[in-house]
Amino acid sequence: MIDLFVQQLVNGLALGSTYALVALGLTLIFGVLLIPNFAHGEFYMLGAFLTYAMVLAGMNFWLAMALAVGAVILLGCLVDRLAFKPVEQAPPLSMMISALAASIILQQSAMLIWGGEARTIPAPVTGVLRTPFFIVTWMQLIVMASLLLAAAGVWLVLNRLRLGLAIRAVAQNRDAALLMGISMFQVRLATFAIGAALGAIAGALLGATFPIYPTMGVNPVLKAFVVLVLGGIGSLPGAVFGGLFLGVVEVMVAGYISSELSDIGAFAILVAVLLLRPQGFFGQAQVER
């Protein structure tokens, strides 16, 4: 029973890492620019498909992933220019609709190119690590390590670079940031680039574990929004711990109660958190902007 618990905990952390990796980019873009970027799921999907296409053409996985991340960064900036910038002054609903539209267009384009059938990127690392207490695949360990690296990377950018200072300023108070002479153009570009890169990294890594198909981004983004609310909107540690927490809860519900209930369990937790701590684990009580 105990070793089963440890195994389930590891399962939960592995699953949670995938949620957190997707949530990181989403929380960044939402936190800084207040854009509910539904198209984040498509950054994720395209990261996976581009990596898949290049690996299939014979390229090394890591190189393919790097190129895919580059391509998705460009795409992310383009999506911002075309879908979000033009409705910047419009009511929030327009922003939502625009985000959904971008998401659907990207999905359908991928459907036209690759078709709807599910497939998996040949994993760069195979095999499992067997310890006396739990079993974990090397790929899952890579995902967990990537989550830590990605979170640390984003933290460094935000806290050690001048650009990061500007990004944080915009996140905390857009008007005041403009008064400091911060260029919104640069901040938007950088935020979308980092967000898209995080999405693409998640896609490439998870595409080597899970099947990829054009609508693969829809569920993870829904989960990532849950993670955002759990962890606190715009909070990086919130995204990491919120994701891990959600993964562990889902696995524990599926493992000890019923596999039928894992989604219900997750959303029940969400409702509970909203009731008890509306700003999330790591969120500040919202200061009016």
Add this chain to the structure above:
Amino acid sequence: MLEVCDLRAGYGRMEVLHGVSVSAVSGRPTVVMGANGVGKTTLCRAITGLIPLRSGAILLDGEDISRCDPAERVRRGVALVPEGRQVFPEMTVRENLRLGAYVHGEPTAAQFDDVAELFPILAERQGQMAGLLSGGEQQMLALARALMARPRVLLLDEPSQGLAPKAVAQVGQAVTRIASRGVAVLLVEQNLTLAEMIARHAVVLESGAVAAEGPADELLSSGAVEASYLGH
């Protein structure tokens, strides 16, 4: 010096300012007085470029800056201490100051020393989150932050708002010192005490237009301001 000529501005379909002309000259701190809703904050936002002009001009030392983006106006020397202070609450005092100097790159040690001399309390608290400072301290920080941009014109939007009388006095002293260095000061206020402390010239704004103008000591004691607050 800053000259605002016949400025019209507003939000959406609503025009708030219907042709306002004011100027801020070095050595002659100017106060714009007026009741709530006459367009004082709109004036500040239009001058700094946060909202577009409908017509009119904004001249900085004779050059029209009304088409520049907010960053360019800051770079050229227009700094605003916004209403409600608007410090970055989840950043340290030092980071707030760094952001003040953002358009010019990283601030020099001399700039930090200058701020420390003007506002000793900020030097003591430079590692603290700005959101944890008291209202008066936050106002000092907002002032200091604006100063980091090395402004030629300093706009202050209701700096006395929500402050205890003692803190208002400190703000007044600080602004007076800044003005004495040759920075043109344009103060937008409701509070007579602070206006009298700082200003040498006064403008009374009524429903989006200038209602009266003159030397501060005459205008502020003439009752014109009170009359305007009471809507005559």
Add this chain to the structure above:
Amino acid sequence: MKPFSGIGAACALAMLATPLWADEIVVGDLHPITGPANFYGLPESRAIQLAVEEINAAGGLSVGGESHTFRIQTEDTQANPTVGVSALKKLVSSDVRFVIGPLSSGVGPALFPIIDRSDAITQIIDGTIAEGVTNGRNIFRNQATVSQYDVSVVALFKAKGYGSVTMMTDRFHAGFVGTQPALAASLKELGAEIAGEEGYKLGDTDFSATLTRVASRNPDVLLIRGYPAEGALITKQARQLGFEGQVVWEMVSPPSTVLKNISAAEMEGVYNCIPATTEDYIALGNEKAIALEEAYRARFNEPAGELSVLSYDAVHILKAAIEKAGSLENAAVNAALADLTVEEVPQLISDYVPGEGGQLFDDKGQVTLRSAVSVWQGEGWHPATDVIR
């Protein structure tokens, strides 16, 4: 409105209403040509095309002494009930009275009430395995039902004498969910303990929590009932989590789809309990299946799909029934279908078990396909001759 567009529309309508060739019989081809299930649907649609071309080239059909040819009108269901219903309506409004399809247990039940009420449509289902979508009057099916899949599962358990099983079922697949209690009862009767009944849904990716539990109980068999992408993932993750028992699938699963989600080595030895598919017939040396495969490759430059043989059969069943009826009236064709014997359709590829009077369909309009089990070896499925002959 522009003055000419009205006239243009009228002309177009007139052209649609009068068939260009009066001796053409239009066959509605209703399959998922696009969407997530098109890897099943497209090879079915193409097999219909091949069968029709073959029949037309050989002189077409002879109905009451007159010769006719088939023409196909293809409509895409996208494996989506709503799209499927509007596709059917399109066929009906073009006056198509013979329909082959659909696939997927979402679309079949959605079309059933519409066609069941109609006396101007004859349907032969070549795809969905959902229960309760035939009526023996105007709706027939030459595909197996889920219960017939289950027959193969039971046969496998009987042959191997497994002691325990955990079932993992796609809980949105109405067919599999509906037959699960009966299957569980049959397996219990054989002495197999039901160690667990787990659910998942299409699109799930992480099964580790459930599989950890499965591995800890270590049943003899993990039976997976659903679609192949999840089937592959569950198989892979079960192995990674240390499950060492037998993995058994119960689903039509093209090797190309399987291999996009799991390596061939990890699939080695997995059983699949479904009636024989195109590949099995080819492997068993069925000449008609081999001929279809060759024609398919020549035409589309890839191997035929698992269900292609059923679609091919369906066209020949329809031809035989129309000729037997000697009429194009739906009522007559329906009666002929109900009465048709396996021997009367010599072109059939699949292995249909005849009824008592030699009939192809039972009184519910359902065929019985010989049960079969295949096993994964190397790069694909092969008939598990050690289990079932």
